[in-house]
Amino acid sequence: MILSIKNLSVNYGLIPAIRNLSMEVGQGETVALIGANGAGKTTILRAVSGLIKLASGSVVFDGQDIARLKSHLIVRRGMSHVPERRGIFANLTVYENLLMGAYIRKLLPGDLDEVYSLFPILLERKKQIAGTLSGGEQQMLAISRALLSKPKLMLLDEPSLGLAPQITKSIFSIIQKINKAGTTVLLVEQNAQAALKISHRGYVLEVGEITHTDTSEALLTNDAVRKAYLGDH
Ligand SMILES: Nc1ncnc2c1ncn2[C@@H]1O[C@H](COP(=O)(O)OP(=O)(O)O)[C@@H](O)[C@H]1O
Ligand SMILES: [Mg+2]
Structure with a gap:
């Protein structure tokens, strides 16, 4: 495992956002973390990459506990975070x-x-x-x-946000190419369909907790997941 999150909890003030969450990403995998708006996906990525404090839990990256490390030191260890809304320097x-x-x-x-x-x-x-x-x-x-x-591990937060389906498709095929060239990927998405299509395994997050985890192939055909996230009724 290149990334192993154990019993992670994150609070905003007194309000818990992530509760006792565990998940793993294996070397070479693309892992999808899917869930509705507000489920806590961004919070998990921000906690893993050292941008916000954990209330409790451990985050082991490439053999080292990074849970209390500053974000720039985590980048140096080989983790790179593409934030929601991209975080580019517009000027x-x-x-x-x-x-x-x-x-x-x-x-x-x-x-x-x-x-x-x-x-x-x-x-x-x-x-x-x-x-x-x-x-x-x-x-x-x-x-x-x-x-x-x-990076050894790339965290991607909703790369499809605001993009037309055709553009999403081409960006996701490049994410797949980057993974095949050796970079491990943790992909956070509301677009479950697109994310599960290019990933090996997936986790489904609902209000701060993992409710399903399986191979992406199995999640794509899981009835409960289809109903909630893939537009099947
Ligand atoms: N800076 C913040 N202060 C207080 N609450 C926050 C903050 N950021 C996110 N939240 C809350 O935490 C929950 C999870 O948010 P977030 O991680 O952004 O979810 P997602 O990325 O899955 O849409 C939501 O209820 C959201 O309102
Ligand atoms: Mg988000």
Whole structure:
């Protein structure tokens, strides 16, 4: 297991958001964490990557307990978080945003070529101000920036948010490609269908607790999951 979360609880003030949650991500896997708006998906990713405090529990990443480590140190250990709404620097160019992604290491000549070959549009738009890109292009930029830190594990928070189905499809196929090239992926999504299609296993989150976990294939055909998350009635 590259990531092992045990008995995680997170509160906002007195209100519990995550209760005693355990989940794991194996080396090389793409794991989907699906659930409705407000279920606690973002909270889990923020807790794992050191952006918010845990009330209790442990988070072991690549053999080390990181539960109380600062987020920039977690990035250095090889975890990279693509936040909800992408977190790009809207006033900087595409190229400047990419340089930010490499801040923990020296950029090697082939590194940018690698992301430009995944997302050729970013090479074309290299000098464009990032805030003027389309939603899909901004998501591509956010993923590219995360890749430039050469992560072992990439956390993706709702990459499909606000994107047309066709754009979602193309971004998800690139996420799959990134995983096949060796990066482990934890993918948080409201779009259960799209996420389960490209993942190996999945967890279903409901108000701060895991209610189902199985292979993605099994979740896609599970009646309760289909009813609640895949638009079957
Ligand atoms: N900064 C915050 N302060 C207080 N409550 C929050 C905060 N962020 C999220 N919450 C609450 O925690 C719950 C989980 O939110 P979140 O993790 O954003 O869910 P999801 O990403 O699944 O939509 C929700 O009830 C939300 O209102
Ligand atoms: Mg969220």
